[in-house]
Amino acid sequence: MRFAYQGYLLLLLLTPFLWWRYVYRKGAAPILYSDIRRIKQTLGMAGGHSSLTHFVRHVLFGVRLLVLTLFILALARPQAELLTSDIYTEGVDIMLTVDVSGSMNFIDLDVQNMRTRLEVTKEAVKTFVDGRRYDRIGMIVFASDAFLQCPLTVDYGIVKNFLDDVRIGMIPENSTAVGNAVASALNRLRHAEAKSKVIVLLTDGANNAGQIDPLTAAEMAKALNVKLYTIGVGGKGVPLVLREDIFGRHPVPYPDAERVDEATLTKMAEMTYGKYFRATDRDGLNNIFREIDQMEKSKIISEGLRRFRELFHYFLIPALILLLMEVVLTQTRFRKLP
DSSP states (O other): OEESOGGGGGGGGHHHHHHHHHHHHTTOOSSOOSOOHHHHHHTTOTTOOOHHHHHHHHHHHHHHHHHHHHHHHHHTOEEEEEEEEEEEEEOEEEEEEEEOSGGGGOBOSBTTTTBOHHHHHHHHHHHHHHTOOSOEEEEEEESSSEEEEEEEESOHHHHHHHHHTOOTTSSSSSOOOHHHHHHHHHHHHTTOOOSEEEEEEEESSOOOSSSSOHHHHHHHHHHTTEEEEEEEEOOSSOOEEEEEETTEEEEEEOTTOOOOOHHHHHHHHHHTTOEEEEEOSHHHHHHHHHHHHHHSOOEEEEEEEEEEEEOTHHHHHHHHHHHHHHHHHHTTTTOOOO
């Protein structure tokens, strides 16, 4: 057992002082009389005070000191140690890199619910973020160029809020700068102190914009010891796109949709000791993020986290009970008159 506020224990020195003061003054009467027989007769105590009454009064003072002692001990906050093990957490720095080009508006991952690729992606990313612990997560969005959407943070609520703001058209021009996206993510990770750094790149097309070649960006990631997990998004058939005419909005096939450059994405992942995944539907994308979640776990090393259970109530409750008893007795049967 330990006391969280040990300074309060100095108040225990009051106990012997108060006892000494009581013993020293117990023989002195508050009011002196030359003859107390008349007072005894008035109180119906002609036979004198019983020895029991004197004894109980001394005991009650001892109870009062005990109550004071218990209150002081409760105030010092006694605690019992439950666990002695230090916890050292080593998180992963993760940059989510999300394609927001026009093709992410196609419908083929969740045709039943008529949700676009981007909508399904955002749902899967949120689930992934909710499953992480101790990691810093940031986000890059890209189309014809790449921009920081959310800096690295451990506040996952902020990450999801920024993710809610991601939409098609937030970056002008309908093209895909995969190399620039990876380079932008690396720029955020290169000064990070985490031992494990990861980029999750999600795209549904091929690199056709930007100044940096995807494989060059992968070489940069390898040099910085950053692992790339690349995800190619898109169904196996012809995707749908919502069109609006005089009859309202309805899906129509889009046979000219660009296909995922799986060869480049696979090479990028292999160069950085990561992995390439292909998502052809909603469940597949969710499973991919679950697999990445299992592959990139935060390290937790036990080194000495100390946890304690509070014990003050074991002192406070008896003190309150004894105080109540002492007050009742001193104000009734053993009341002392001046």
